[in-house]
C-alpha cells in the first residue's frame with residue numbers, strides 16, 4: 001500500500017514510524033524541519049523547544065512510544081512551580097501556606113476551589129461540552145473565583161475567545177493538574193529536550209524505508225477512482241494531520257471549520273532568572289503575553305550555561321502588529337532587565353497552534369475516513385478536550401492501526 005502523510009508534526013511522524021515497515025510511506029512536511037509545534041531551536045550546543053513543553057504523569061501513549069524508542073530513561077520528573085502576577089507583585093501558588101496567603105481569594109473561595117480540584121477527576125467532561133467555563137465556575141464557585149483565578153488563565157490561553165470556551169476544556173485541565181503533592185506539581189521533561197523524540201522518530205522511519213520530504217508543502221490533492229492524486233503522484237491512501245480547513249483548501253473534503261488560534265512565543269536566553277524561582281507565571285495584569293514560562297526554573301540553567309524564558313501568547317485572526325517588540329519591551333521594563341543581560345531572542349509564530357475548544361466542539365470533529373483519506377491530528381478525538389503530545393501520539397497510533405487493518409484485508 002502506498003501512503004501519503006501530510007504533515008511532519010508528532011502525529012504524522014508517529015503514523016509514519018508505525019507504518020513504514022509494512023507500507024510504502026511518503027511523509028511531506030512544509031517546513032525546513034520536522035516536529036511541527038514540537039520543533040526545537042539549536043542554540044550554542046543545546047536544543048530547546050520553540051514552544052515550552054512538559055508532559056504529565058497520565059501521558060501513557062507518549063511513555064510507551066518513548067520506551068519503544070529507548071528514550072524512556074531520559075524522562076525526568078521535576079517539581080514545577082507556578083504563580084500569579086497581580087498588581088506588579090509575584091504570588092507563588094504551590095504550597096498550602098502560599099495558597100492561604102494569596103490575598104485575592106477568601107478562605108471560603110480557596111476551600112471551594114480545593115473541593116472542585118478533588119471532584120474534577122470524577123466529572124464526565126463530555127457532558128460539559130455545551131456549558132461555558134465561565135457559567136460553570138460562576139455557578140459552582142462564585143463570580144470572584146472566576147474573575148480572580150480562572151479568567152486570567154482563560155485569557156492567557158484563549159484571549160477574547162475565553163467566553164466561548166467549554167467547561168469540558170477547563171475541567172479536563174483542572175483534573176490533569178490535580179496530581180500535586182504538598183510542594184506543588186511534578187511535570188515531566190525529556191533530559192536533553194523533546195528534540196530527541198523527533199530525531200528518533202525520523203531515524204526509525206528512514207531505517208524502515210519510509211521517506212520524509214522536508215520543505216515540501218502538499219499543494220493539491222484529488223480523489224481518483226479508489227486512489228488519490230497528490231501533486232501529480234498516485235497514492236492508495238492519504239493521512240492528513242493538518243487542520244481540516246487547510247486540507248479542504250488543497251482539495252480535501254468539505255468539513256465544518258474547526259476554530260483555531262495562533263501562538264506567538266518569544267524565547268529569551270539571558271544572564272539571570274526573573275520570576276523569583278517560579279516556572280509558570282500567569283499574568284493577571286495586562287501585558288502583551290499571558291504567561292512567562294521560565295524554563296530554567298524547571299530544568300537547571302547549568303545544563304544550558306544560561307537562563308531561558310518564554311513569553312507566551314495566543315492570538316485569533318491576524319497576528320498583532322509588532323507583537324515581538326511589544327513583548328520584549330514589556331518584559332525588560334517590567335523585570336528591570338538590561339539589554340546587556342540578554343544573550344539572544346527567537347520568535348516562533350504558528351497560526352494553527354491549537355483548536356479553540358468552543359461550546360459544542362465535539363460536533364465539529366470531522367469524520368475519520370472519507371474515500372481512503374484519513375484525518376487525524378490536533379483536531380480529532382484523541383486530542384479532545386485539549387491537544388497534547390500524548391494526544392498526538394495517540395492520534396498517530398490510532399490512524400496507523402486503522403490503516404494496518406485495511407492493509408491486512410487487501
Ligand SMILES: Cc1cc2nc3c(=O)[nH]c(=O)nc-3n(C[C@H](O)[C@H](O)[C@H](O)COP(=O)(O)OP(=O)(O)OC[C@H]3O[C@@H](n4cnc5c(N)ncnc54)[C@H](O)[C@@H]3O)c2cc1C
Pocket residue numbers: 006007008009010011012028029030031034035036037038051052053054055216217218219241242246250263265350352353354377378387388389390391392
Ligand atoms: C505553545 C504551545 C505549547 C505546548 N505545550 C505543550 C505541553 O507542554 N505539553 C504537551 O503535551 N503538548 C503541548 N503542546 C501541544 C503539542 O505540541 C501538540 O499537540 C503536538 O505537537 C501536535 O502535533 P501534530 O502533529 O498533531 O500537529 P502539528 O505539530 O501542528 O503538525 C502539523 C504539521 O503539518 C505541517 N503542514 C501544514 N500544512 C502542510 C502542507 N500543506 N503540506 C505539508 N505539511 C504541512 C506543519 O508545518 C506541521 O509541521 C503545545 C503546543 C503549543 C503550540
